[in-house]
Amino acid sequence: MIAIIGAGVSGLSCAWWLQRQGMAVRVFEAAERVGGKVSTLAADALCEQGPNMLLLDEELQQWLAELGLSPLWPEQGSGLRHVLRSGRYRPLPAGPWQLLAGSFLSWPAKWALLRGLLRPGSPKEAEASLAEFCRRRFGQEVLDKLLDPLAGGVFAGDPEELALEETLPRLARAAAQPLPLWRGLWRQRTARARMCTLQGGLQQLPQRLARDLDVRLGAPVTALRRDGEGWRLRTREGWTRAERVVLALPADAAAELLHPLAPEMADICRRIPYAPLAVVSTLLDGEAMDRPLPGYGALHPSGEGALTLGHLTVSNIYP
Structure with a gap:
């Protein structure tokens, strides 16, 4: 038996594919539900308490179809985005040519953007951070007005530390x-992957995966021990033996299990930072708003000093 510790999307996906290969799998989850950070709240509207969307490529679309899950595509015209600049929301141009034609960037920044688009690349350039790549190729203004709000609003991170390959492959x-x-x-x-959600919310994915699996809820694993070529796991019900173990946990939780076995690896896990991020859903009467912002929502650059990283006008995106 292969033990998967953690019933978030990663753990459940791993278990689902292993089981499809004919392997015996059991998933252990400390919480009383599956999904981890993926959670959909059904209030007066569907509210996602974690991730809000999937980026659907052809492979993922085929897998969803196999699971019997239906993508829910954005409404027509919902792709308009805004950026907060000097306390006001300004429409974000849809692409490089719109950036060159509009007034979002200064003329020197437009020339820098055009030169950057025309210049050939090199393998070493792709290894840079998001900020380093943008600054070298397009200049500081493009970094401040475009990449900085993207890094904060989408990745909740610092463009100086985010890897280009990981964020914009x-x-x-x-x-x-x-x-x-x-x-x-x-x-x-x-x-290019397309943005979508699922009928009934993103929680449909972990719930559907768990339906085909042996998932033990309310079953935290409190210790791991070597047992010959295999492992022993301690839960509330006692010790369970497994041939292999997969840790599908947050890094700090994985560190607690790893420390008696591999203290150096545990220390590395403890040093992995997590963004202190909260998702707040606000339901408003659209007719009571004087000037509702059209489109997808807005991103807030770090230099604006805004309370939030941005917002999604979800009812403009999905019905």
Whole structure:
């Protein structure tokens, strides 16, 4: 038996695929529900208490179809985004050519953006941080007005520390090619993932995966021990033996189990930072709003000093 500790989306997905390969799998979850950070609240409207969407590529779409889950696509015209600048929301241009034609950037920044799009890339450039790549190729203004709000609002992170390959993989792949950057991006246009949610909310995914699995809820694993070639796991019901163990846990929780076995690895896990992020859902009467913001929502650059990283106008995106 393979023991999966943690019934979030990662643990459940791992268990589902292992079981499909014919392996015996059991999932242990400390909470009384599956899903981890993925949780949908049914109030007067569906509210996501964690992630709000999936980025659906062809492979993921095929898997959802196999699971019998239906994507819910955004409403037409919901893609308009805004950025907070000098205390006011301003529409964010949809692409590089709109940036060059509009007034979002100054003329020097437009020239820097155009030069950056025309310059060929190199494999080493793709290894840079988000901020380093943007500053070298497009300049500080593009970093401050575009990449900084993106890094904060989407990744809740510092662009100086975020890796380009991890945050914007399409851009990284284009930057690694000995072609003008715009051409590398154009070649990948058909591979772009599409934003969606699921009918009934994202919690449908972990609930559907758990339906086919042996999941033990309210069963925290409090200790791991080596047992010959296998493992022993201590739960409230006593010790359970497993041939293999997968830790699908937050890093600090994994560190507690790993410390007696691999203290150096546990120390590395403890040093992994997590963004102190809260998701707040606010339900308003749309007719009572004087000037509702159209489109998807807005991002807040760090220099604006805003309370939040941004907001999604979810009812504009999905019915």
